[in-house]
Amino acid sequence: MNIQNRITELFRIKYPIIQAGMVWVSGWKLASAVSNCGGLGLIGAGSMKPALLAEHLDKCHKATKFPFGVNLPLFRKDAEELLEVIIEKEIKIVFTSAGNPATHIGRLKNHNIKAVHVVSSLKQGKKAEDAGYDAIVGEGVEAGGHNGNDELTTLTLIPLLKDHLAVPVIAAGGIADGRQIAAALLLGAEGVQIGTLFAASVESSADINYKQALVNAGDSDTTLSFRKIGLVRMLKNHFTARVGEAEIMGADNERLIHLLGEKREMKGIFEGDADEGMMEAGQSAAFVDGIYPVEIIFKQLLEKLNKSMGILEDFRDVFPKPLK
Secondary structure (H helix, E strand, C coil): CCCCCHHHHHHCCCCCEEECCCCCCCCHHHHHHHHHCCCEEEEEHHHCCHHHHHHHHHHHHHHCCCCEEEEEECCCCCHHHHHHHHHHCCCCEEEEECCCCCCCHHHHHHCCCEEEEEECCHHHHHHHHHHCCCEEEEECCCCCEECCCCCCCHHHHHHHHHHHCCCCEEEECCCCCHHHHHHHHHCCCCEEEECHHHHCCCCCCCCHHHHHHHHHCCCCCEEEECCCCCCEEEECCHHHHHHHHHHHCCCCHHHHHHHHCCCHHHHHHHCCCCCCCCCECCHHHHHCCCCCCHHHHHHHHHHHHHHHHHHHHHHHHHCCCCCC
16 A cells, blocks of 8 residues: 655655654653654653653664654643653654644744644644644544544544645544544545554553543543543543532632642553542544554555555445446
8 A cells, every 4th residue: 555645745755644742651762663664753752851751762763774753742731841852862753642732833944844733623724734743633532531622523624624724634532443544535634643452552652541441431431521621531440530629619720720639640541540539541542453553554454454444445446436
């Protein structure tokens, strides 16, 4: 299979498959493994201090000769320090999220860094394009972790972004299968970003309890919580049940912030507390059926993508002329 488009050209990668830069999950082992398979690996800076990020970047440089990047959440108080490390280590691809896209775009462009911003609505997409980003990730509400309050689905968001933006669009949210990659390409995306599936990989830095929880998850095992203070999708557990009860009872922001506490993501994902941690995961957890090396995951994705693209070719014989 040979898919060459603006995304593969922008990042100089073989396949338009990007691994999301997830907190407590996406370290150098995962990022380098994805890049070595022909995709684009991203190191998740959201759970790292500057010194730790520098260490992961050095190790990733040694582990792969192919391009990789960093996901930088803009809301981080030390975002500027993290960016300094990224520039110092000569990283040329940065995905930003969770903040004003215009904040650091000038510095990114001044250092010839390919910049991509994650959005959950058309309004946000236009803002990022106007700021000067090279591509946009459209993330539907099916995605794990923090989501947009408008709760737009990937199926709705991607065509909207494609129709109204000039820069290439990357689809994210609910994607964990080659058939879904084919569907995203049909919707107008030129690449996909995959999180939950790679979070369960051997190379993921997440705790084994978290990975196994993803394997055990079914189609109704994620929930959206904290609508008042920042929508989050995660696996259902004792913690989400308490949050749900508080929200039904009309808990105010202060109460919800107290309930959230500190380092809840670390507790769930990195420490493996399946009862009281935030086990962030997308609806695509229902597709995770084992803990596999990235190489196997990539092989499975490409096999189903190839098959799906072949089916689409067959339809050209059925409908040789445009439908009227």
